[in-house]
Amino acid sequence: MSTLSSKKYSDKGIIIAKKNFLEADKIVDIFTLEHGRINVLVKGARRGTSKLAGSSELFIYGLFGFVKGRKSDILISARPIRYFRRGQEDLDKLSHLFLASEILSKILPPSVPNKDVFDETLDFFKRINTSNNPSLVYEYIYKLTVLLGYGLSLGTCPICHEENDKSLLLSLEAGGIICKKCARHTNVREISEDTLKLLRYIEENKITEYGKVTFGNPTKEELRSLVNDYLDSIYQRELKSKKFVKTVEQLKQS
Numbered sequence: 001m002s003t004l005s006s007k008k009y010s011d012k013g014i015i016i017a018k019k020n021f022l023e024a025d026k027i028v029d030i031f032t033l034e035h036g037r038i039n040v041l042v043k044g045a046r047r048g049t050s051k052l053a054g055s056s057e058l059f060i061y062g063l064f065g066f067v068k069g070r071k072s073d074i075l076i077s078a079r080p081i082r083y084f085r086r087g088q089e090d091l092d093k094l095s096h097l098f099l100a101s102e103i104l105s106k107i108l109p110p111s112v113p114n115k116d117v118f119d120e121t122l123d124f125f126k127r128i129n130t131s132n133n134p135s136l137v138y139e140y141i142y143k144l145t146v147l148l149g150y151g152l153s154l155g156t157c158p159i160c161h162e163e164n165d166k167s168l169l170l171s172l173e174a175g176g177i178i179c180k181k182c183a184r185h186t187n188v189r190e191i192s193e194d195t196l197k198l199l200r201y202i203e204e205n206k207i208t209e210y211g212k213v214t215f216g217n218p219t220k221e222e223l224r225s226l227v228n229d230y231l232d233s234i235y236q237r238e239l240k241s242k243k244f245v246k247t248v249e250q251l252k253q254s
Contacts, residue, residue, distance in 0.1 A: 007067050008065065008066070008067050008068075009035075009065075009066055009067075009068075010063060010064060010065045010066065011033055011034050011063075011066075012032065012034075012061070012063050012064075012081070013030040013033065013062070013064055014031050014059070014060070014061045014121065014122065014125060015029070015030050015056065015057065015058055015059065015060050016029050016030070016031050016058070016059075016101040016104050016105050017058070017101060017102070017105040018056070018058055024043075024044050024045070024046045024047050025041060025042060025043050025044060025045060025046065026045045026056070027041055027042070027072070028040055028075065030064060030075075031121065032113070033115065033118050034113055035111060035113060036108065036109070036111050036112040037104070037105070037108040037109070037110055037111070037112075038073060038110065039073075039110065040066060040073045040074060041073070041074045041075065042075045043074060052075060052077075052078055055079070056078055058097075058101070059083070059088060059097055059101070060078075060080050060082075060083055060084075061080070061081050061082045061083075061084070061122065061125065062078055062079050062080040062081045063081065064077065064079075065077035065078070082125075082126075084125055084126075084128075085129075093128055093129070093131075096128060096134075096136070096137035097128065099137055100121075100124065100125075100128075100137055100140060100141065103231070104121065104144075106235065107144070107145075107150075108148075114147070114148075116147050117144065117147050117148065119206075120140070120143060120144070120147065120207055121140075121144075123206070123207045123208060123211075124136070124137075124140040127211055131211070134220070135223055138223050138228075139198075139202055139207070139210055139211065139223070140207060141227050141231070142199065142223075142227055143202050143203075143207065143210070145230070145234075150234065152170070152172075152175060152176045152177070152199065152230075153176025153177065154176060154177050154199055154200055154203070155177075156176075157179040157182050158171075158174045158175045158176040159174055159178060159179075159185060159186065160181070162179060163179070164176075164179045165179050165180060167179050167180055167183075168190050168191055168193060168196060169183050169188040169189070170188060170189050170226070171183075171186040171188045171189075172189075172229055172230050172233045174186045177196070191222060191226065192218065192219065194216075195219050195222045195226070198210075198213065198219060198223065201213065
């Protein structure tokens with residue numbers, strides 16, 4: 001086997017981030033099934049004559065070929081499997097794709113495969129392409145935190161580690177539902193019983209199940225607010241794509 005052949009590999013993945021590099025290249029983040037999140041160079045991708053120009057864009061799911069480089073691996077082939085075009089043609093859905101992708105690019109450790117997260121993410125991309133559920137992205141994001149070990153403690157108080165006595169007091173600072181006797185030790189917000197049930201259902205099921213659940217606008221708004229605040233508590237700053245989501249929502253209301 002030649003040295004070059006031994007450096008080649010391929011994998012299925014979803015392009016979740018990109019940025020321009022030098023005059024004609026770009027760098028893309030691809031969440032792959034077997035290699036996790038990888039950051040690769042696409043040489044000449046911004047030239048109109050490049051064979052990789054159209055197949056190295058955001059939100060493409062495909063089979064990608066790579067070669068290992070000294071500083072960065074290089075994308076050498078791309079065979080798109082799905083473009084998620086409907087999601088990209090709808091501003092609301094597009095903003096949610098950006099939000100999910102930005103979170104993935106920040107929360108996923110590099111080069112660590114996670115089949116459960118990959119399968120859930122691929123199902124999310126497929127469903128948002130056709131779904132009319134504006135809360136799906138927030139349900140998916142919460143499931144993502146659960147799968148990566150950041151989920152909230154919903155059964156026992158994260159402070160005293162005892163049963164939370166049917167409390168509805170949530171502390172993002174402490175990381176879960178707080179029992180009433182510990183509530184004075186941290187900042188809390190009261191959430192509805194329906195929202196708590198939804199969070200538990202998301203934890204216990206895949207998107208193929210929780211994505212079918214219907215609930216009222218108060219629960220939708222509470223879920224969105226909770227997830228957004230939880231993201232802020234994790235990253236300590238607002239994500240860029242959250243501003244895009246807000247802008248799209250304002251356009252819809254005007």
